[in-house]
Structure formats: structure tokens, C-alpha cells
Amino acid sequence: MSATNHVTLEFPAIAQNVEFARVAVACFASQIDSFTMEEIDDIKLIVSEAVSNVVLHGYDSPGGLVRVHAVIEGNVLTITVEDTGRGIADVEQARQPAFTTSPDRMGMGFTIMEALSDDLDVSSRPGAGVRVIMKKAPRMAGSEEHERRS
Amino acid sequence: MRTETRAIGNVLVVRLSGELDLGTAPEFRAKLEEELDAKPDITRIFLVLRDVTFIDSSGLGAILGRYRRLRAHGGGLFAIAPSPQVRKVFDLSGLTSIIPVYETEDEAWARASGV
Ligand SMILES: Nc1ncnc2c1ncn2[C@@H]1O[C@H](COP(=O)(O)OP(=O)(O)OP(=O)(O)O)[C@@H](O)[C@H]1O
Ligand SMILES: [Mg+2]
Numbered sequence: 001m002s003a004t005n006h007v008t009l010e011f012p013a014i015a016q017n018v019e020f021a022r023v024a025v026a027c028f029a030s031q032i033d034s035f036t037m038e039e040i041d042d043i044k045l046i047v048s049e050a051v052s053n054v055v056l057h058g059y060d061s062p063g064g065l066v067r068v069h070a071v072i073e074g075n076v077l078t079i080t081v082e083d084t085g086r087g088i089a090d091v092e093q094a095r096q097p098a099f100t101t102s103p104d105r106m107g108m109g110f111t112i113m114e115a116l117s118d119d120l121d122v123s124s125r126p127g128a129g130v131r132v133i134m135k136k137a138p139r140m141a142g143s144e145e146h147e148r149r150s
Numbered sequence: 151m152r153t154e155t156r157a158i159g160n161v162l163v164v165r166l167s168g169e170l171d172l173g174t175a176p177e178f179r180a181k182l183e184e185e186l187d188a189k190p191d192i193t194r195i196f197l198v199l200r201d202v203t204f205i206d207s208s209g210l211g212a213i214l215g216r217y218r219r220l221r222a223h224g225g226g227l228f229a230i231a232p233s234p235q236v237r238k239v240f241d242l243s244g245l246t247s248i249i250p251v252y253e254t255e256d257e258a259w260a261r262a263s264g265v
Contacts, residue, residue, distance in 0.1 A: 015173040041204075041235050048206040052172045097244075105211045108243040112207060115242050 005031060006071040013055045013064045013083065021068055022047040028070050029077050034138040042116040043077070043136060049109040050081035050132045056102065058085035058130065076137045084129040091122050153181045161263060162192045163255075167201035170209030179212045186219065193225030196258050200231040205239050217249055228262045230255055 007028050011017045022044040029035060029043045047068070054066045069080040088094045095114070100107030114120045117134040124130040151168035162185060170178060186192055195216060199205075217227040229251045232240060240246045252258040 015176075018172045019169065038234070044204065045206055045235075045239065048171055048204075052206065052208055055172060104215055106207055106214060106243055106245075108207045108210065112239070112242055 003031075004071070004073050006069065008070075009068040010065055013058050013066045013085075015055055017066070018048055018051050018055060021051045021066070025068065025070050025079060028072075029136075031072060032075055032077060032138060034075065034140070035077075036138070036140075039136065039138060043079075046113045046116050046134050046136075047079060047081070049113050050079075050134070053109055053132075054081065054083040054085065054130070056105075058083040060086055076135060079134045079136075080131060081134075082129060082131045087126040087129055088122075088124040089126050091124055095122060151178065153178055155181070155185050157185075157189055157192060159263075160191050160193045161196055162186070162189070162194070163196045163198065165198045165201070167203075169204040170202055170212065171204065171206050172208040175208045175212040178209075179215065182216050183219075186216075193220065193223065194262065195220060195227040196230055196255065196262070197227060198230045198255060199233065199236050202233060202236050205236050207239075207243065210239065210243050210245055213249070214245065226250075226262070228252060228258050230258050 009021060009024060011020070025047045026040050026044045030040060051066055051068065058064055064083060064085050067082045071078045093099055095110040097111040098107045110122065113132070113134060117136050119135040121133040122130065151166065151170060151174035154165040156163045164182065166178070168174065182195070197213065213227070220227055227249060229240070229249050231253060232251060240251065250262065252261065
């Protein structure tokens with residue numbers, strides 16, 4: 001498959017929208033028909049982590065927005081999750097397993113995004129927000145033994 | 151998400167179904183805190199995850215929080231029958247090395263009811 005397609009979602013950074021975002025992106029991703037069910041579940045999870053982070057950590061005051069952009073180019077899905085909030089001062093530190101600024105959380109969001117995407121890029125300017133870019137392609141694209149969804 | 155609870159002796163059996171994420175974790179947390187406050191004899195939670203279709207780090211944090219509350223008083227929390235998706239997130243996050251996971255409720259009763 002070599003088609004190109006894209007979708008952009010923009011919504012308030014509130015908890016109710018986390019499910020919407022992951023289901024919408026998973027539905028879009030399923031246009032790449034060689035993704036397995038497990039890979040679609042991985043996509044749901046990494047979107048959930050990135051969007052939850054904006055809701056939890058992104059803004060000091062209510063009303064902030066999350067922008068999710070997903071692109072399909074050939075067999076590759078690229079997901080960008082952005083906010084214009086407080087940003088992250090030290091991205092390298094934030095990406096460490098178990099690092100969190102909230103004492104009741106595990107600090108595993110970025111670790112999960114890294115483990116389940118093929119590539120994770122996090123960039124931030126303090127005071128200007130965070131941009132997370134994740135790429136994922138079907139592991140076994142084209143294989144005959146590949147367990148397809150349909 | 152739905153949370154069903156039943157106290158059996160000093161074990162609280164909790165059956166969760168649906169999706170445990172940032173949107174639903176507060177309700178889960180509140181329900182369990184309420185139960186633990188009302189039933190001070192409870193020392194262990196058996197958390198049956200068979201019908202949980204999705205979990206992320208917010209769900210893990212909510213589970214870990216209840217585990218810590220019970221551990222602080224010498225009790226524990228045991229995860230039972232996670233689906234492959236839930237199991238994968240437990241393993242990735244390292245939660246499996248903190249919280250014991252059993253495949254069936256019978257196994258939890260056999261191995262964890264005397265803790
Ligand atoms: N969009 C964001 N805006 C500002 N800070 C962020 C953002 N995303 C992440 N962070 C910072 O990076 C830290 C690590 O994020 P990560 O997702 O790994 O853990 P967490 O969200 O704290 O916990 P968990 O994901 O396990 O619930 C956060 O505690 C927060 O300080
Ligand atoms: Mg997080």
C-alpha cells in the first residue's frame with residue numbers, strides 16, 4: 001500500500017478526550033491493513049500516554065488544547081501530539097523510566113511510548129509546549145504467515 | 151468502566167471491566183478507598199482483570215496506589231487473569247515485579263489468602 005492520508009484532531013486537554021483520541025487514531029491507523037490487532041492496541045496505548053500527559057502536565061490553567069496529527073505514508077504511521085503549555089525543562093530526564101513530577105504516578109508514560117513505537121522524538125521549549133512524534137509500521141508487513149485482522 | 155466488589159473474610163474481591171485510563175481511574179480509586187475506609191478488616195485485594203479491555207499508565211498508577219495502602223499495613227494486592235494487553239503493560243512498566251499476578255482466582259485463593 002502506498003497511499004498517503006492524514007488527519008488532524010484538536011480538542012481541549014481534558015480527561016474525557018483521552019479515550020476519544022486513542023480510538024480515533026486507532027481507527028485511522030487501521031487503514032494500514034497489515035497492522036495486527038496487537039499493533040493497533042499498541043497504537044491506542046501510545047496515543048493514550050501522550051494525550052494523558054498533556055491533560056495531566058501540559059497546562060497550568062484550564063482551557064489548553066491538544067493537537068493530534070496522524071499521517072499514513074506507505075506503510076508508516078506517524079503520530080504527532082502537541083500542546084502549547086508549560087513545556088519540559090529537561091526532556092532527557094523526563095524520558096527516564098520512573099521519572100515523574102507527580103508523586104502518585106509511576107513515571108512510565110515515555111518508557112511505554114518508546115517501547116511500543118518504532119521511533120519516539122520528544123522536543124520542548126519551556127513555556128512553549130511539548131511535541132511528541134511517534135512512528136509505527138507493521139512489523140511483518142507483506143509476510144504470508146502474518147496474522148491479518150480481516 | 152465497572153467496578154464490582156465483594157468482601158470475603160478479610161479479602162476484598164474486586165472485579166473490574168472496561169477501560170482503566172485517566173478518565174476512569176478517579177472513579178476506581180474513589181470506590182476502592184471508600185470500601186477500604188468502610189471495612190477496616192480488609193487486608194488484601196484480589197483484583198480480577200479478566201474483563202479489562204484497556205489499561206494505560208494512569209490505570210497502573212491507580213492500582214499501585216491501592217497496593218501501597220494495603221502494603222503499608224502488612225497486607226497486599228494481587229492481580230488476577232489479566233488479558234494479553236493488560237499483561238503487556240504490567241510487564242513493560244515493571245509492575246509485574248511489584249504486584250503478584252495469578253492466572254485464576256483459585257490460584258490466588260490457594261497461594262495468597264494466608265498472607
Ligand atoms: N506535555 C507535557 N507537558 C509538560 N510536562 C510533561 C508533558 N509530558 C510529560 N511531562 C513531564 O514528563 C514527566 C514524565 O512523563 P511520563 O509520562 O513518563 O510520566 P508521568 O506522566 O509522570 O507518569 P505516568 O505516565 O506513569 O502516569 C512528567 O511527570 C512531567 O513532568
Ligand atoms: Mg505520563
